[in-house]
Amino acid sequence: MTLRARSLAIAAVAALTLTACGGSDSTDGSADGGDGSAADGDVVTIYSGRNENLVGPLLEQLEEATGTPVEVRYGDSAELAAQLLEEGERTEADLFFSQDAGALGALANEGRLATLDESLTGAVIDGYADEEGHWVATSARARVIAYNPDLAPEVAEMTSIDEILDPQYRGQIGIAPTNASFQSFVTALRVDRGEDGARDWLTRLQENEPRIYERNGLILDAVDNGEVALGLINHYYWFEKADEVGLDSITAQIHFLNSDDPGALINVAGAGILEGSEQSEGAASIIEYMLSEEGQQYFTDETSEYPVVDGIELKEGLTPLAELQGSSVDLNQLDSLAETLALLEEVGLT
């Protein structure tokens, strides 16, 4: 208690000093400690749409390993993409680290991303880099069905997303239609089955009276406590919850459809280098590190994602990406979210 109080006091003094000396320039551990403009020499500025808790340690680790000093600004991927578009050529950012391919695609479409060296785009499993070489995936995540084995054990045998349309699941399905992950799935559905096919599926889903949640984590909680029998989420939420409450305390299970079905969508987080960056070499070395064995090991161990490079030792419970039979939809085609939103609006799923 005393120790705690003392460390608190020390932290308070330290923080006050930092604020007093550096104005508000109280940089965290990962930054270079200078005030940006002075040390601009070789600092790589990263705009990260990925959460600080998820990737902060990796960025510190790579700063040490590559010798490239980095400065990171965190935000929402799409908002950062909007910011980068507003900043245009004047941006200080060198590297954009995005939670999804869509935000990278938006920047690439506006000509804001430089073409990456083939040593980077060629390092990943086929299909996990932009065909034009503007960005490369750094890790992958799968859409899965979370289910409560007490209520719907048969989910473990499903191979198509159509199976959840069975009337026996009326009011028993959890979805997060405002969440980007669900919207990507619907986009895949549209690309795979066309507008009419997607509309038909969504209408039938709507008739099954799904329960609406704000985010994947809440769906998983609802499945876990039996509020719903199953829900559509990304795989890593299950691993996160398992880490948080312990494997013994989690009832919900997840099932990957493992077939060429839009419900078996594998999406990615990725990185691209800003066009006109003066630090493109440093930025490239950062991407290189993210794709290295250490970087990939970090993603699977710490964020429970799929490595995009072969030969990485996987977190317990994960299947190698190359062995997963996922949806054959091209990720580059997942950039038509406006049409997806219009369709969701049309069927009333918002």
Next chain:
Amino acid sequence: MHDRSAVAPRRLRRSGRPPGFLAIPGLVAAAVALLPIAYLAVRAFESGPGRVVEVIVRERTALLVGRSLALTFAVTAASILLGLLFAFLVVRSDLPGRTVIGVLAALPLAIPSYIAAFAWVSSPVDVSGFVGAFLVLTASCYPYVYLPVVAAMRGIDPATEEVARGLGRTPWQAFWSVTARQVRPAAAGGALLVALYTLSDFGAVSLLRYDVFTRVIHTSYRSSFDRTPAAILGLLLVLLTVTITVTESRMRASSEQVRVGGGVARRPSTIRLGRWAWLAGPLTTVILAVALVFPITSLLYWSATGLSSGVDVGRLVESAVTTAWFAVLGTLACVALAIPVGILAARYRSGLVRFLEHATFAGHALPGIVVALALVFFGIRFATPIYQETPLLVLAYAVLFLPAAVAAVRSSVAMSSPRVEEVARSLGKTRGQVLRQVTLPLAAPGIAAGAALVLLTVMKELPATLLLQPTGSTTLATSLWTETGVAAYAAAAPYGLALVVLAVVPTLILMRVQATR
């Protein structure tokens, strides 16, 4: 409903040209406030007017405007009721524990609406949709009315009520016919802030799944990466805002009241509740339970749950210090810009003044992300050296929260009679001296209340802070966002609690200043 015996002459505002030493800083403030709108105009019309029409005439746009307005109306009406009720009980009644209630009643403002919303969402009670959004927003917004009304009630010269008593009215009648009317400008100013906050809120409505206008703007940014429809809808929101502020200023114009005397340091008399105390006690308890105790209990519960994962004390303290620093700077900038506009609005009647006043409010219903992107747009082009440095962030806070400060300055200056200033002038004081020695001291409690409002609001601001803060700094709100971003609400809760604790300090000081006056 009572007779309209004027407390002071009806014509309180001069129609002459306002002096340059107020008009010029006022114009600066208006220019700053108009930045987001200029940005929206650039973005909206870059794809041609055809696109603008197409977005506006979408069927869903009208539906969402309707929903937004319905929610705004309900929340504003309820906030006025609650704000007036609490202010009366705290300042004028003999309700036991009113000093404590006075402090507690202001505190829901310290709880970001998205935290309150999460408390409900994560509870077993199923509150969502309109009812949920109404409950949560009313609970976190009514202090916008309560705080300025308390300041106004304390600033009122008790002599006017005493006159009414002398003319044979009961304490209740005197209160209704005199005081209740005198606080109308303060209440209207607060209600306007509630209305605009409700229009602009995104966090609470999205958690509670009530689809309104702002959500479309966010969706447009977040998932289609197309800034044009968002900008068009943003302009529509500005139009709505101007309609609301014009309505409010018309209402205000018909209810102007001033205190004739100078600064009388006397407490108003107490009105006995009598048997009403049996109703007032439980009622305040229930409201405070919903608005304050419930979300804080939820925060405590989650904090306790999250303790196992450990809290980074260093980061918590650093975030708190940075938050306080940004909030103080933001408040100072905001109040400095608001003072000229507020005084002009209270004292002068001209086209220029009306323009300045409405200009400072016009962008207030815009979601933070829009204002943030506007400052990105202008900052990187015209203020490169301060881009993503503290000064630009402070400017962003000033743009976002200027109306709160303007409303406070305006209503508190309006409370004192211009005759006092005229007397000072006739005694040989210059205009600047009158401002410093008469106008501002008389308005000080109201301005302090406005500053506290701004301080509390800046602390919980998120979207602009994320895009514009100096690289590497963290505030309580951004830390909270980081933690909830990985669905670790338990780990986020300590930051939420720290935010509330930090907000208690200015509230206590404010209450103390006002109580001892």
